[in-house]
Amino acid sequence: MRLGRRNRQGGARHDRTDRCVADLVGALGPERVRADGAARHLASADASMFSDGTAGPVCFPDSTEHVQAVMRVAASHDRAVLPRGAGSGLSGGAAPLGDPIVVSTTRMNRVLEVDAEDRVAWVQPGVVNLDLSRQVAPLGLHFAPDPSSQQVCTIGGNVANNSGGPHCLAYGVTSAHVLAVEVVLSSGEAVVLGGLDAEPSGYDLRGAFVGSEGMFGIATKIAVRLTPDPESIKTLLLSFDSVADAAATVGAVIASGLVPAAVEMMDQRCVAAVEDFVQAGYPREAAAVLLIEVDGLSRGVEADTRKVAEIGRAHGGNVRVAADEEERALLWKGRKSAFGAIARVAPDYYLHDTVVPRSKLVEVLKAVYEIVDRHDLVAVNVFHAGDGNLHPLLAYDSRQPGANERVAAAGQEILEVSLAVGGVLSGEHGIGVEKRDFMEFQFTAADLEQQALLRRSFDPHCRLNPGKVLPSAHSCADVASLSASRPDGVWG
């Protein structure tokens, strides 16, 4: 893992891309290709702190045919290709290695077809997650996966990272809501994986594609399942004097047989940062707060709300139920802005993402606090407590000498603790470059070889998003194609 301040390399660069750019312009038209330093610099990073390469020309296709044309030009120049959605990823998935042609999907942003009866929508990959839900709201439907970044991230990015969100506890992550994907392969061929039937025959290639982090192909159309809005929703805010009480409450709620729509936890420091931004009345003095949502038919929701409140109080919690939709929206706005609100604490952050068994939450959290203290860092914790998906956020100032190294060391120790108690590497942010070199901690060489084989069967030349996910020993031609073209920078 290499941490560094976002992309500050400069330097001259001889432009071997001229002919390639000319071909791209020929295929797409000049208004859909940018090869200048400004555009390339900005396509060289996502929302993470990882960046090693620099974007080559940046393309803005608006159709499947455009994407196919880019793939063919890339093949003829033997160039790598990197799909890019909103660039909100946190694991460096959309941050280039080498100098790939970047395919930005932001102009492929149309909802193509909505079937309210079958609750299916065909969308282009650049449709913003929340825009889709807004657009189908009048039909009483929504797209269930709701990452905290849902106002900005694209459905294509959600599919590539198999993203989750607070409400995925009850409804399942992205994969459960994708029926079919039209994919442009590195050959330029377009294929449809999956289908609208309940049980499409043959292998579930759709399932393989979801979560492939831009390395199997570029999604150009996606059929998503739409979920009916619940008849009734209640949101409870529970505050506790200790993180252990909050964690015990989560365990007890789930053990009681309830399946809340969402169970989110924030610690004190996080609450403070969030409250400064939204002023939703989050209790600053509490050691931890839980945001629990129950939904369904009105009568059941009333009963579930009472039950959750009882369990919370039995664990010493203070309970507040959002009185109306406005209060509810404000509480969620706070939760969903938590990462950004961290800017109030320090100029840089590293957002971790691991999953541990729920029963180990308290133990792992204790270890996290101990690790960051020892490395003289500040940690803010905000996470999907219902499924044990931890998001320790390390706030720091990368200009302090040694800060990057301390963050990297603490990050690795947190991972090791999570894996030691039976957890996994990543809950929802993907592997990207961030966790690539840790894959060997979780998988055997044979496991990784199988993954590499799958990857090569989609993309034999390893042209798509090379160098990600799989550690170098398993990533076939990636290494060769990257070392062949280490660029110096975009301002040549």
Place this chain on the structure above:
Amino acid sequence: MTDSLGLLGVDQAELDSCVACGLCLPHCPTYRVTGADTHSPRGRIALMRVVDEGIAPLSDEIVESFDSCIQCRACETACPGDVPFGHLLEATKEFVETTQRRAPWWLKLGLRGLTRPRLLRFVSSSLAVAQRLRLVPSRRMGIPERLPVRRRALRPTGDDVWLFTGCVMDAWQRDVHLATKEVVEATGTTVRPTGDAAPCCGALHTHAGLGDDARKLAARVISALDGDNAILVNSAGCGAALKDYGRLLDSDEARAFSERVLDVHEWLADRIDQIEMPDAQARTGGRVAIQDPCHVRHVQGTHMAVRRVLEPFVSELVELDDEGMCCGAGGAFSLVQRQLALDVRDRKTAAIDRAEADVVVSANPGCSMHLAAAGHAVRHPVELIAEALRSR
């Protein structure tokens, strides 16, 4: 954190407060219509950073990224980290203007004209006559299609409050000032229009990177409006600019001045019960859609006051479903970046159409002209209030 100054001369702590999370992107009108990172707040900040640190030269594409910003500041209200984008961009534009002098000559000439009220009124009336004779292509020039040839007089009634009259608005939309005065007086308050003594707030100069001109105008306005009575403003852009004099001039006098400035709706909201309400039949307007000027909603944060004040006087108030997205006017932006301004406006037009409104209200002269040019019936909120009061 340091606040040392790099090449750009902006506060580096302010620059560093952006953690690149991207949550501002969907709220940015220019990113929404082009999908380019160079047209996004996060991208613009990243480009400020490379220029500031001397990593990249100030290329045409980088300048275009800054110039294509409408300065609506929607990214500020969206940003959970409180990044002061408006200040950063203003400082950046000033740096670009002082090092490269890029603002078009006709824009600078026009902006100078704003500070000379008599000349402005003369030019405006001449244009109005030319329009009647069909000698000017109003739409292409981006000016209202029927400028007033004559203006009704705006006479003071006392000294309780100032009514800031500004430049273009006084020349082109005097009726809005008359309506504002009428509504403020209905609360039993006397009004003194600022008139030619304080000819222009300098907002457009700040936005164009003409910092020296802006600071000179600010000093002139402050010395013209001494005393401690409130200064009421009915133009969103002017109000935001006057409230920012404290920061612009960084003096106690300027800060004290800014404290006195109030958006007229904000002032009225506290006094609405002093006005005798019309009965239901006298309410005006049919279905009235509220369009929040960015400098009301994202800068002054007084958009709820507009609703509170207007609600009792109109038959039906409806919200647009675009969460206060910019209309694309942006002061002189719609003249300088024509295509982008039109593309952004198309989104607003679609939202207005979805609301099936009979009339749109907007408390900013630039927005109302820009929207009127797209064929919408646009009024200032106080005009509808004044009409309801008259038919009481």
